[in-house]
Amino acid sequence: MTVTETELAGHFEATVARGDRVEPRDWMPEAYRKTLIRQIAQHAHSEIIGMQPEGDWISRAPSLRRKAILLAKVQDEAGHGLYLYSACETLGTSRRELTEKLLSGKQKYSSIFNYPTPSYADVGTIGWLVDGAAICNQVPLCRTSFGPYGRAMIRICKEESFHQRQGYELLMTMMRGTDEQRAMVQESVDRFWWPALMMFGPPDDASPNTEQSMAWGIKRNTNDELRQKFVDMTVPQARALGVTLPDPELRWNSERQAHDFGEPDWHEFWAVVKGNGPCNAERLDRRRSAHEDGAWVRDAAVAFAEEGAR
Amino acid sequence: MISDDLLGNDAHWAFGTDFEDPLAGVDTTVPDGVDPAALARYCLMLGDDALVLSQRLSEWCSRAPDLEEDIALANVALDLLGQARLLLARAAAADPSVVPALPDDSPVPAEDALAFFRSPAEFRNVTMAELPNGDFAETITRLLLLSICRLAEFESMVAHPDAVLAAVAAKGRKELAYHRDFAARWFVTLARGTAESRRRVLGALDGLWAFWPELDAPADVEVVLDQVFAAADVSRPEVTPARGLGRECVHTEALTDLLAEMQSVARAHPKGLW
Amino acid sequence: MSEWPLYEVFLRSKRGLNHVHVGSLHAPDDRFALMHARDVYTRRNEGVSIWVVRACEITASSPDEKDPMFAPSGDKVYRHPTFYDIPEHVPHM
Ligand SMILES: [Fe+2]
Ligand SMILES: [Fe+2]
Numbered sequence: 268m269t270v271t272e273t274e275l276a277g278h279f280e281a282t283v284a285r286g287d288r289v290e291p292r293d294w295m296p297e298a299y300r301k302t303l304i305r306q307i308a309q310h311a312h313s314e315i316i317g318m319q320p321e322g323d324w325i326s327r328a329p330s331l332r333r334k335a336i337l338l339a340k341v342q343d344e345a346g347h348g349l350y351l352y353s354a355c356e357t358l359g360t361s362r363r364e365l366t367e368k369l370l371s372g373k374q375k376y377s378s379i380f381n382y383p384t385p386s387y388a389d390v391g392t393i394g395w396l397v398d399g400a401a402i403c404n405q406v407p408l409c410r411t412s413f414g415p416y417g418r419a420m421i422r423i424c425k426e427e428s429f430h431q432r433q434g435y436e437l438l439m440t441m442m443r444g445t446d447e448q449r450a451m452v453q454e455s456v457d458r459f460w461w462p463a464l465m466m467f468g469p470p471d472d473a474s475p476n477t478e479q480s481m482a483w484g485i486k487r488n489t490n491d492e493l494r495q496k497f498v499d500m501t502v503p504q505a506r507a508l509g510v511t512l513p514d515p516e517l518r519w520n521s522e523r524q525a526h527d528f529g530e531p532d533w534h535e536f537w538a539v540v541k542g543n544g545p546c547n548a549e550r551l552d553r554r555r556s557a558h559e560d561g562a563w564v565r566d567a568a569v570a571f572a573e574e575g576a577r
Numbered sequence: 578m579i580s581d582d583l584l585g586n587d588a589h590w591a592f593g594t595d596f597e598d599p600l601a602g603v604d605t606t607v608p609d610g611v612d613p614a615a616l617a618r619y620c621l622m623l624g625d626d627a628l629v630l631s632q633r634l635s636e637w638c639s640r641a642p643d644l645e646e647d648i649a650l651a652n653v654a655l656d657l658l659g660q661a662r663l664l665l666a667r668a669a670a671a672d673p674s675v676v677p678a679l680p681d682d683s684p685v686p687a688e689d690a691l692a693f694f695r696s697p698a699e700f701r702n703v704t705m706a707e708l709p710n711g712d713f714a715e716t717i718t719r720l721l722l723l724s725i726c727r728l729a730e731f732e733s734m735v736a737h738p739d740a741v742l743a744a745v746a747a748k749g750r751k752e753l754a755y756h757r758d759f760a761a762r763w764f765v766t767l768a769r770g771t772a773e774s775r776r777r778v779l780g781a782l783d784g785l786w787a788f789w790p791e792l793d794a795p796a797d798v799e800v801v802l803d804q805v806f807a808a809a810d811v812s813r814p815e816v817t818p819a820r821g822l823g824r825e826c827v828h829t830e831a832l833t834d835l836l837a838e839m840q841s842v843a844r845a846h847p848k849g850l851w
Numbered sequence: 852m853s854e855w856p857l858y859e860v861f862l863r864s865k866r867g868l869n870h871v872h873v874g875s876l877h878a879p880d881d882r883f884a885l886m887h888a889r890d891v892y893t894r895r896n897e898g899v900s901i902w903v904v905r906a907c908e909i910t911a912s913s914p915d916e917k918d919p920m921f922a923p924s925g926d927k928v929y930r931h932p933t934f935y936d937i938p939e940h941v942p943h944m
Contacts, residue, residue, distance in 0.1 A: 292911065318639040325635050329843040330689045330851040331628075331662050335655060338635055342651035346891055349644045353875035356857060362877065363854045387842050422874070437851070444684075444850030553639065561642025563777070564713050567770025568879035569853040574769060575880060643855070645876055645887040652890050759886060766879075 283484045288414035291357035299483055302476070303413050304358050305374070306485060311351035312369045312376035316550050318344045320384040321393055329387060336433050337390060343426045350422055354415040370555050378536065379466050381544030388441060388448075388455035394434015396456070396463040396501070402427045403497045404467065412484030435504065442509050449509075456505070457513045464528075465536045467494040473533075498526050599663065599748040604740045607671050611738055617672035618701070620742070621691075622824060623730065624664030625702035628692060629832070630723060631657035632839055636710050646713075649759060653720065656752040663745045665691045671739075684850050685843070693843035697833045704821040705788040707832040714767050714777035718785055721760035725802055726792045728753040761805045768809035779811065786814040791821030856905055858884040860892050863900040870902050878903075 275294040282289055289295055322341045328334035352362045368374040379397055384390070405427065408420045441448040468474055468490040480486035488496075498517075505512050516529035538544065607613050634654035641647035669676045669687035676687050677694040685694070705723060710716060731753055734746035767778040794802070806812065843849070855877040861870035873892050878884035884903040893899045 315639075315644070322639045325638055326632065326838050327842045329693070329846065329849060330686075331658065331665075331692055333851050334635075335658050335662075338638065338651055338655055338658070341638055342648055342655070345639075345644050345647045345651070349648070349876065349891060350874055352644075353857075356875070361854060419874070440850055445846065445848055448846065448849055557640045557642075560640075561646075561713070563771070563773050564642035564646070564767070565855060565879075566853055567767050567774030568883065569770075569855065570774075571766045571770040572880035572883075643877065645878065645883075645891060649887065649890040652894065762882065762886065766883075 283412050286410075286484070288417060289412050290414045298479075299485075300358055302480060302483070302485060303416065304355055304360055306480075307351055307355040307358075307416055308360075308365050308368065308374050309376060311348045311355060311365065312374060313380065314344045314348035314351060316369075316376045316380045316554060317397075318348075319550055319553055320380055320382070320546075321390050323384060324387055324390050327387070328390075333390075333437065340394070340430050340433060343430065347419075347423045347426070350419040351416075354413075354419040357415045366554075366558055370551060370558065372542065372551075375540065376550075377466060378539040378544060379462050380550060381539050381546045382459070382462050383545050386451050386455050388438065388451040389459070391434045391437035391441065391452065392455040392459045394430050394432075395438055395504070396434075396459050397466070398427050398430040398434060399501065400463050400466040400497050402431060403493050403500070407487035407493075410484075410487060416485075435508070438508055438510075452508075453510050456510045460513050461531050461535075464494055464497070464531045467491075467497065469533065469536065495525055498528050502526055599744050600741060603744045605670065608738050608740070613671045614674075616739060616742075617668040617675050620664045620668035620671065621675065622701040623727075624661045624668060624691075625700045626706050626723070626727065627657040627664065628661035629700070629702045629706040629835065630720075631655075631661060632835055633706070633708075633710055634716070634720070637716065642713055650716070653756050653759065656749075656756065660745065660749050660752070661692075662688050663741075667739075667741050667745070670741075679847060683848055685847070689843065693840045694847075697828050697836055698826050700828060700832060700836070701824055701826060702828075702832075703788070703791050703823040704819070704829060705785060705792065707823070707828060707835060708785075708788070709831050709834075711781060711784070712777060714774065715781040715784065717760050717763040717767065718778060718781040720756060721764050721805065722785060722789060722792065722802075724753050724756040724760055725798055725805075726794050728757050729795055729798045761808075764805060765809045768811050778809075779814075782811065783814045783816060786816040787819035788821050790818040791823065855879045856907065858888070858903045859906050859909065860884075860888045861902040861904075862888075862892060870900065875906065881905075 276296060279289065279293065279295055279299075282293070289299075318341045321337065325334060325338050325341065328337050352365060355365060356362060365374065369376065379400075384393070402424065405420055405424055409417055409424060411417045411420065438452050441452050471477060471489045471491045474490050477486060477489055481489070502512065502517070502519075514529045516527060518527055520527045539547070542548075607616060631654045634650050634657070637650045638647065638654075641650055665688040666686075669691060673687075676690050677699075679685055679690055679694060683690075703723075705719060708719070728750060731746040731750040734742055735750065737743045737746065764778065767774040769775070803813075843851075856879075857875055858878055859875050860873050862873050863870045876884065876887050876891055878887050881903060885901060888901045888903050889899075893901070
């Protein structure tokens, strides 16, 4: 008895339709596997590159408590990358291959990390807005159709909520401080608001892969749905914080029971995606030198393990 | 923000560091027979070693040879930072005169006043902690030498008459035992890995060895170190000792640079609330 | 350049519970795998019991193996995606 490709595909589709998880050893369509690898890898790369903009402030954190919180947070991001690379490896690729694809520009990471962090307030803003947007994106992914990805997301989401809270708490504390500190917070929010909105990806009509990804249960909501949710969630938080969001079109629409808001600058979005953001080169350079400078260490450990095995 | 049902029961996730307060229920009065000024000086020595080494280790964040090592080095840095905070706070409580004067309405807590508002000439860390980072072999070798001595110090400090110091030691010795094991494991691995890793680790040891006498290791520490060296097939370098006077607040340029960076934001906002 | 092998990590967070699979990591050997597991998956919680095992040492059934439809296909290489080598020229990988 042989099983035809059609039967396998039928079984796969039934699994996804039931809302069941697809596991690594199941048969899956090649396009599903490729889409997953692309999405999980991009996500993993974002966690790892995302260590840099905030990590640059660890050495200068203005209190020992903040230094500990920030170091623990950036360390968590390394863990997130590690969990996601592992999930991706169950699809038949390796961390080294993925790292090489990141470094050669074949795979992307979230554009938000190509923006600079010139102010300590950016640590708070990133926690609040960037980790906040990441949570909006990621919570639905805990139910994504591919088992290892969903399980990695559950673990990650637990830690992200701590990240968002510490960021918001830092900004709240700074708002209770000096006038200078309040100005730092507002200036930072002004810089990060639009890039944070762009984190949800291009508008639905310019996002050709969304439909297939939703049919496969890889994605659970459209970009615009998630962006709306984020805005609705963030506006009251901004009010409580005492900052303004830099969008003159932002207002409550009682008919829709949601906020209307302006259009992000999609030209800027595509320019940064294509590698022309303020920090693209710098981020990849750092990652490349860490990877290359570490090669002799990884090789030494393998050589020593082989010696022990003999 | 995230609903619990979505995340499910997380009893089987082992998140979390040790969140218990190591000083809970500990008597914080300086006991009779302990000189508060001497106690504060001792706390500053050990606190500054931890703070400065933690700062150096955290420079590896996002630059380590692999993600696993990035996470491991951050854990060590976090442990040391935790020790530094407890020790600086104890120094300030034992002898408030060690804390730099700040404007009356400054909200800066004592541990931060000590970390961010002292000049290099007021730091008591050993020289080895402050040297600029080299490669991974240098970091591992430095961590081995420093943690092996610090562990011995903490093991005797468990019986310190000051209950706070004893509690800090009880918590810290477990952390330090792990730091030593981590460093020793890597030291042996690098020494016996490849020709390149061996060359690098021997070079690192040669460079650091001049500062070993400053650590003033007791005899039993020398024995443990020799065991690690034997496992690594490494002998003690023959290097002229440097004049390390960190305990007397004499430091290299490297500490000046480290502190200038570390203190920059705090000093720009002396009345800042963080 | 060599890549460290993949390990699977199992934790018992409390006495009386089973070890549960929590994730994976890379390590050059078993001893480093245990240290890494402690650093990555427990943030060094004392008293946690950790098992690590090389992923390639695990013998696994397919989740669907009991399903008669798939019983005869166990030897089909495409059912074992973990062992796929994806060539360099495939786009978007
Ligand atoms: Fe993350
Ligand atoms: Fe995060």
